Amino acid sequence: MLGQATRLDLISRMKRGMISFLMRGPKRYHKPLKILHFYSKDFKQYIVALAAFSILLGMMETLQIVLLYPILNASFDLQDVGIPFLEPIYGVALNIVQLPEIVTFSLLFIVFVILTFLVTIVYKWITLRFTKAVIVSTKESIFDKLRDNDYRYFVDNKQGDVLYNVITSPGKIRTFLDYSTRMFSDFVVVLMISIGLFMVSPTATAILLVGGIAFILLVRIVGSRISYFIGRVQLRSISSENTVISQYVQGLRQIRAVNADEHWRKQYMLALRNYWDKYVRYRFTESLPMALLQMVFFTAIAVIVIVLYYIHQDQFIYVIPLIGTFAFSALKILPRLSNVGSHNMMIMDSYADLERIHHFLNDSQYETIKNGTEKFNSLTSNIVFEDVNFNYYEGQYLIKNLNLTIPKNKVTALVGHSGSGKSTIISLLLRYYDVTDGRILINNIDLREYDITTFLEKVGYVGQDTFIYNASIKDNIAFGGDHDDEQVMIAAKRANIHDFITSLPNGYDTVVGDQGLKLSGGEKQRIAIARALVRDPEILVLDEATSNLDNKSEAIVQESINRISESITTFIIAHRLSTIRNADTIHVMSNGRIVECGSHNELIQLRGNYYELYQSN
DSSP states (O other): OOOHHHHHHHHHHHHHHHHHHHHHHHHHTHHHHHHHHHHHTTOHHHHHHHHHHHHHHHHHHHHHHHHHHHHHHHHTTOSOOSOGGGHHHHHHHHHHHOSOHHHHHHHHHHHHHHHHHHHHHHHHHHHHHHHHHHHHHHHHHHHHHHHHSOHHHHHHSOHHHHHIIIIITTHHHHHHHHHHHHHHHHHHHHHHHHHHHHHHOHHHHHHHHHHHHHHHHHHHHIIIIIIHHHHHHHHHHHHHHHHHHHHHHHTHHHHHHTTOHHHHHHHHHHHHHHHHHHHHHHHHHHHHHHHHHHHHHHHHHHHHHHHHHHHTSTTHHHHHHHHHHHHHHHHHHHHHHHHHHHHHHHHHHHHHHHHHHHHHHHOOTTOOOOOOOBOOOOOOSOEEEEEEEEEEETTEEEEEEEEEEEOTTSEEEEEESTTSSHHHHHHHHTTSSOOSEEEEEETTEEGGGBOHHHHHTTEEEEOSSOOOOSSBHHHHHHTTSOOOHHHHHHHHHHTTOHHHHHTSTTGGGOBOOGGGTTSOHHHHHHHHHHHHHTTOOSEEEEESTTTTSOHHHHHHHHHHHHHHGGGSEEEEEOSSGGGGTTOSEEEEEETTEEEEEEOHHHHHHHTSHHHHHHHHO
8 A cells, every 4th residue: 555645746746747748738749830830831822721621521521420320210210310409401301302211311421422532532632732832842942042052061061961951851741741631631520520429429429539539649659759769760861871872972983993892882781771670660660559549449349339238238229320320430530540640650750851951941050151232244453362361160270361363364373282272262262152351352342242143154163073964065065054056166166175076976965974974084174164165254263174184185175274364364273283384473372371472484493382392293
């Protein structure tokens, strides 16, 4: 036996637990409702339509049930017409149709079954349209967010995570909306059926609802605690899988060269098994509520029949319509109650992804690059870096008090050891990042004041790693710009690749394969140069454009560069110093600073940093 103090303590804990449960209830659904509002706020017309058809569906389902009672009464030739409050409606139906009761009510039953079917498919169609609208809108927002994010976002985040945010996570919106709308519809239908049953037998309805509510509470605990946890683990697992595959494909040449395929296979299998282990646990847990409900419910129906038989043994036949009506109601409610469990678990499983997208779309961490309003028309003066400092992390400066002038219509080169800050200068000029201190002046106006689009339209860029995608050579040169065939051809001639293109069977329409696999390194670079020139730029930026080429390819590409740099402002980051011997000015960088400046001959005679680089080159 429990002591008095123990009993009081137990009662006190139970009270605190109940209060805590009641307080947590509304809060538990606050975040999912907030997420649902976030995704559907622009599509209120769908929400209204779904609500209206849910109510209509509930009415159709309820009318089927209330018609079953008089059908069963008529079948057993009982004097009880039906549900008292519906007797006037029954009377109107019998007077209009003027057929036997069982035929009249059966025909009405068929009508409402057909109407229920029609309402159901319309509801489903609206749901699908709603889901499509939300997913398309969200994916557009995700891509726009990617486009608007600073370059730093792509540096700070794994490619696999970026791809997961864009491709995989939005698919969970379909799951969330699909099962949310089903749960809403099921709730409305169960509510209206319960009201109809209450008119038949308040006691039996109360028993049914108590059991149903107890089941829903059990499912909510399982769904919110188990499924949400498993959903987050699955999210991390599949994100890891994407990352491994992405890294393997990107580094395939190096991986094969060192025979490291088995290592990446092990990493992939680890991520794969981790995901599917969680998937099995989730699916097993998901199947439990339905199995449990079926067992409890059908056992309860059998027990109720036995109890009613012994209570109303002499008049059991009069109870049969009531039992039949509630049994039919059970067949209507049972799947919906079981769906509460599975749907809730599916919603909680997808909720982690929706939180992830919500956070991504509302994260302003990578929106520090603000667009200016000044339109850039043409380059009329030198480009000047004035007292420029830059750092990724506070206190760790990559560029320190840098002053650099890039004269108009001249060739300016920047050289230095790896890590000296050369590519960072390019990133600042292209506004991948903004300077931490100082400013970059173009036409005596701070670069940050220009509209980025109008500025970059006048800039041609050729990097060390050329991006060639699986399309025609013409498409790769035009690169999404509105350039006609003649403009593409002129750019190809200036890049010294026109003759090569015309020698191909399909000429400019030749498809180059994924990542330009059908092209050599030199051919890719000349296409990249043509891509830069087709824009008719006033500033040409070459970021180690020949560093990955063999001597023959380098000579061909260098000839193209020498030809076009005669009449355009050219800024070159060079790894091979032989490629910049003819530059008008060469700046030497070390530890984020300019340490030497002059022509090739002047710097050689100085016998300083440039001389050492040239000797080691």
